[in-house]
Amino acid sequence: MAALLEVEDLRVDIPTPAGPLHAVRGIDLRLEQGETLCLVGESGCGKSLTALALMGLLPARARRSAGRLEFSGQDLLALSERGMADLRGDRIAMVFQEPMTSLNPAYTVGNQLEEALLRHRRLTRAKARERAVLLLDRVGITGSGSRLQQYPHQLSGGLRQRVMIAMALMCGPELIVADEPTTALDVTIQAQILHLLKELQREFRMALMLITHDLGIVARVADRVAVMYAGEVVESAPVDALFRAPRHPYTQGLMRCIPVPGRTQPGEKLGVIAGLVPTPIGELRGCQFRNRCEQAQAGCAEPGPAFTRIAAEHRVRCVLAS
Amino acid sequence: MSDALIELDAVSRSFSVGGGLFSRKQPLHAVSGVSLAIARGEALALVGESGCGKSTLARMVIGLLEPSGGEIRLEGRTLAAHGRRAVARRIQPIFQDPYSSLNPRKTVGAIIELPLEVQGLSGRQERRRQVEAMMAHVGLAPRLYHNYPNQLSGGQRQRVAIARALVTRPEVVVCDEPTSALDVSVQSQILNLLQDLRRELGLTYVFISHNLAVVEHIATRVAVMYLGRIVEEAATAELFRAPRHPYTRALLDSVLTPEPGLGVPDTHLGAAYPDPIDPPPGCAFHPRCSAALAQCRRDQPALAGDDRGRVACHLYVSSRSGLTRRPS
Numbered sequence: 210m211a212a213l214l215e216v217e218d219l220r221v222d223i224p225t226p227a228g229p230l231h232a233v234r235g236i237d238l239r240l241e242q243g244e245t246l247c248l249v250g251e252s253g254c255g256k257s258l259t260a261l262a263l264m265g266l267l268p269a270r271a272r273r274s275a276g277r278l279e280f281s282g283q284d285l286l287a288l289s290e291r292g293m294a295d296l297r298g299d300r301i302a303m304v305f306q307e308p309m310t311s312l313n314p315a316y317t318v319g320n321q322l323e324e325a326l327l328r329h330r331r332l333t334r335a336k337a338r339e340r341a342v343l344l345l346d347r348v349g350i351t352g353s354g355s356r357l358q359q360y361p362h363q364l365s366g367g368l369r370q371r372v373m374i375a376m377a378l379m380c381g382p383e384l385i386v387a388d389e390p391t392t393a394l395d396v397t398i399q400a401q402i403l404h405l406l407k408e409l410q411r412e413f414r415m416a417l418m419l420i421t422h423d424l425g426i427v428a429r430v431a432d433r434v435a436v437m438y439a440g441e442v443v444e445s446a447p448v449d450a451l452f453r454a455p456r457h458p459y460t461q462g463l464m465r466c467i468p469v470p471g472r473t474q475p476g477e478k479l480g481v482i483a484g485l486v487p488t489p490i491g492e493l494r495g496c497q498f499r500n501r502c503e504q505a506q507a508g509c510a511e512p513g514p515a516f517t518r519i520a521a522e523h524r525v526r527c528v529l530a531s
Numbered sequence: 532m533s534d535a536l537i538e539l540d541a542v543s544r545s546f547s548v549g550g551g552l553f554s555r556k557q558p559l560h561a562v563s564g565v566s567l568a569i570a571r572g573e574a575l576a577l578v579g580e581s582g583c584g585k586s587t588l589a590r591m592v593i594g595l596l597e598p599s600g601g602e603i604r605l606e607g608r609t610l611a612a613h614g615r616r617a618v619a620r621r622i623q624p625i626f627q628d629p630y631s632s633l634n635p636r637k638t639v640g641a642i643i644e645l646p647l648e649v650q651g652l653s654g655r656q657e658r659r660r661q662v663e664a665m666m667a668h669v670g671l672a673p674r675l676y677h678n679y680p681n682q683l684s685g686g687q688r689q690r691v692a693i694a695r696a697l698v699t700r701p702e703v704v705v706c707d708e709p710t711s712a713l714d715v716s717v718q719s720q721i722l723n724l725l726q727d728l729r730r731e732l733g734l735t736y737v738f739i740s741h742n743l744a745v746v747e748h749i750a751t752r753v754a755v756m757y758l759g760r761i762v763e764e765a766a767t768a769e770l771f772r773a774p775r776h777p778y779t780r781a782l783l784d785s786v787l788t789p790e791p792g793l794g795v796p797d798t799h800l801g802a803a804y805p806d807p808i809d810p811p812p813g814c815a816f817h818p819r820c821s822a823a824l825a826q827c828r829r830d831q832p833a834l835a836g837d838d839r840g841r842v843a844c845h846l847y848v849s850s851r852s853g854l855t856r857r858p859s
Contacts, residue, residue: 251714365804366581395580396741397800400785404795422715425744425787429795448791466719468748470788475748475767476726479719485684 211282213383213416214240214263218276221258221267221440231489232258232271234440242383245410245417247427247448250437253486256420259437260386263418264303265293281383299329302377306389308369312361318372319357325379337379344375348405367398374406381413388420403430424467428452433522436460439497440489446523456525458502496527504529535568536606536735537592537622537703542566543600544587548808557808561587563759564601566834571702574729574736576750576767578743578782580804584759585739589705592737594618620650623696627708629688633680639666640676643694650699661698669694669724686717690724697728705737710745722749743786747771755779758807758815765840775842775854777820814845822846 221233233255240246248256262273265285278285280301285293297303305311313321322341323334330337338357345353348371361369370390377385387406391399407430410417419430427434428448435445436457444457455461465480473479484501496502499509508528517530544562549555562584569575577585590596591603594610602609610618623646626632633642643662647653653661663673669690680688689709696704709725710718726749728734740746746753747767754764755776763776774780781798800819805811811818817827826845834843837853847854 251716367804395804396743396785396787397580397781397798400787400796400798401800403787404797407795423787424715424789428789428791429787429793431791452789452791463715464789466715467789468722468744469790470744470747470771470786473748478723478726479748481720481723482716 212239213242213244213281214238214418215277215279216263216275217278218274219259219262219278220274221255221262221271222274223268223271225490228491231493232440233262234489234493236435236437236440236442238435238442240384240416240418242416243410243414245407245419245430245432247431247434248418248420248437249422249424249427249434251422251486254437255440256437257388260303260388260418260420264297264301264386265290266297295329298325298377298382299380300382301384301386302380302382304370304373304377304385304387304390306392308366308373308393309361311373312369314361316360317357318359318361318364322357322372322376322379325376329380340379341375344378345372347378347409348372348375349401350375366394367402370394370398370402371405374402374409378409378413382415384416384418385410386418386420389422390419391426392421392423399426406430424463436463439487439493441497441526443498443526444524446520450520450523456519456523456530457498457527458504458529459498462501534570536571537569538604538607539565539567539569539588539592539601540604541601542588542591542598542603544584544591544596545599559808560759560810561807562591562598565756565759565761566601567754567761567764569703569735569737571735572729572733573751574738574749576738576740576746576753577756578740578746578753579756580741580782582758582804582807583756585756586707588756589624589707589737589739592703593622593624593705595624616650619646620699621701622703622705623699623701625689625692625696625704625706625709628712629685629692630680630712632692633688635680638677638679639671639683639691642680642691643698646695646699652699662694665694665698669697669728670720684717685713686720689713689717689721693721693724693728697732697734700732701734703735703737705739707739708741709738711740711742718745725749743783744788755782758805758810760815760843761834761841762816762844763840763842764834769839773839775840775847775856776816776844777822777846778816781819814843 216238219233219236222229223232236259250256261267267273275286319341323337326337326340342353345356350356350371391402431448433447434451435442438459444460455464462482468479482501487497494512495510496514499505514526514528516524516526518524542565545558545560547556548559549557579585591598605613640662644658647658671690710721729736738750750767753767753770754761757778763779774783781800784796785798799821813829814827814832817823824845832843832845834841835849835854846857848857
């Protein structure tokens, strides 16, 4: 069966005075129907730009190229701006980190929810309203009738994010791309929102691409994980395999950095990854993590490294694994 | 409690909010009647959701805000009696965002030196020597002395903020979400540094974080706040092993530890955080509490203590053997 989303050799370059910044450098991704893929990495690793590139929402000066970019058999590379706009919000929906900046402060919640549907379907406003009420109820917003009349600033952060999710669901998308959807929220609300997303995902059989820096979220939400570093995927694996036996030195380093109840003793030294993330400007050769890697060897500066397949779904971009 | 370094005695703080075109100003009780003793050398964490009053409490401890009720004492004398400058020398803050808490027009050296200057401590050369020593202590390379904040990484900026806080050799450091704005790999470096500094310099920390894994790692004692009040307080290991207040339980249940296969927990917290301007009667947590009794809707529970800690919840009754949970 064909995958829902297939990406090969996705690249994003951003011109800067110092030369092109290679923000995303040849990424392959595959997402099956109903599956959850987490993109994880630290700031500047290109995870958000990867999502924006898929959606055709890159800033104007960024340049996108790809070997292949297909959504449910449709070639997105050949699609016009208009065609892409028809797809966005309809079959692919997005949820961003800060709901306050993604909601329009000048329109009521109801207006914005209905708009999402009216843009893509020939429906009456009354029908659209019906669905808005239904979905607000479903995402746990009580008194949805009166909520429709409210403006975004009248809602708390958690409620706003629920509105964003309801809005994403309006057209019944096959894929939701969520970029740090709970980073701005309290832990209690975060758990509620993620619980809701997973529930809705099952119920509506949607695929979910979740972008996060939080390994706790990854562990609890993902089916498969792609770890990104300096614009590349350095390791991709099913979630269990990744946490049980991470193979890339960067993934291993990340896991040692976080305190884990029961595994790290309170007060004991946490692992660190020395050095800084490189700025991917100019010609890049070899593994970009080698300067921070404790296991680096002479071969790490050679072009590549290519992916090594460790298990059916577990691949690592590291010379040590080959 | 004479051995406490800092004592909070029924501290309250209210703000007046609103007062738009058509609405009257209303009082918001950000902190209500908080009593707390902070011993020398401990790391006390304040946890709770946004709006629970933890940052307001921290600002009062630093002396940036006056309590509107009760008093805060440092070694037995109120902060006001110590005077602004003396308090600043002994209690220093580290804030969340190292991007906005450093003056972009000043060099690293000047930023770290400023507190020494304000305090009128030592001559110019001696100050420079102290700044360089502190930079070395927090792991900043000497060549960064003349750099500006925008030339530094997030981790380096937070090290500058830490050096600035510690250069006057304070006894207490109030850290408000010190690692929340940092990447995972940088966060662990800063946490290690804070741990080392506490041991080496004998510091006392008041630590605010929403990241409970970080709190468990760094704190020796935890106070859980809800709507301006402390609802539970206990030694860290005790609180994480056996939380007593239903809210503490829900908070701990919400933590997503990096363990695949467990899924996302359903916290059953239901309704959102209450409006602090119009707090629920009785126990403020009762609308979200699955164990609420009739009494919880009526009476505000008092904070009762035993050797395991303190908890403000009607589910617990005092007996000779300490607080015991009411049979359900």
